[in-house]
Amino acid sequence: MPTPVLRSLHVHPVKAMRALARTEAEVQPWGLAGDRRWAVVDTAGKVVTQRRHPRMALATAEPLPGGGITLSAAGHAPLAVEVPHPSETVTVEIFEKHVEAVPAADPAAAAWLSAYLEGEFRLVHMDAPEHRRPIDPDYALPGETVSFADGYPLLAAGTSSLDALNSLIAQGDHAHEGPLPMNRFRPNLVIEGTSPWAEDGWTRLAVGEVTFRVARPCGRCVVTTTDQFSAERGKEPLRTLARHRKSDGRVIFGQNLVPEHTGTVRVGDEVKILD
Secondary structure (H helix, E strand, O other), X not given: OOOOEEEEEEEOOEOOOOOEEEOXXXXXXXXXXXXXXXXXXXXXXXXXXXXXXXXXXXXXXXXXXXXXXXXXXXXXXXEEEOOOOOOOOEEEEEOOEEEEEEEOOOXXXXXXXXXXXXXXXXXXXXXXXXXXXXXXXXXXXXOOEEOOOOOOOEEEEEHHHHHHHHHHHHOOOOHHHOOOOHHHHXXXXXXXXXXXXXXXXXXXXXXXXXEEEEEEXXXXXXXHHEOOOOXXXXXXXXXXXXXXXXXXXEEEEEEEEEEOOOEEEEOOOEEEEOO
């Protein structure tokens, strides 16, 4: 078996928009620097994702110096949005939890999103550590937090597990939908050189200079059935995962990680399974 390595590295500046590949990234306590620090909310203050709006997959947010972003999508002029100055926050809801965020100062951001998503939406930024939300205490140590990611600071997935999943899909009723690319699962860290489903047994690992605790397997939702290049939906991989990969009543793929300290991870870094 070859030495496991970090094959690719991905950030999502705005939650649910297109993933961006990086060659290196700073690991902060609540996730990769620049990952899911922005989110889109509706008029009720609820964070919206590809679950409700699959076309979010086709919009891109490119980072700007200082933490701002440039929004772009086909048919819409690019828009630069600066990080809002610390000011009065608004309460937003994400998965039935409430957290404070700062609205984008430029009303053009809300106008851009509302035109693109054909509704009324606005952009918010999670600006300060005290505004992070706690990780599920059943899987966290006191004080551990996350930004706008679904539940944990980072998500890791193995290429060999994807290969195994695609083999199972090829044997099923919707074989024509496969093979699926890794971007269906929107991981931060893609690891190459491990056995299929080896991550089931991990509790701690090191990627380059940073160590991580494995919190729990990642439960998967309808977003995984969304083609990240067309926004069209199918049945896979949920149909196959439901038959072969279930834990605690959830279909699973990948592992949620919590950093044990800060540092930098780089594509090509050796991955060591510590426990």
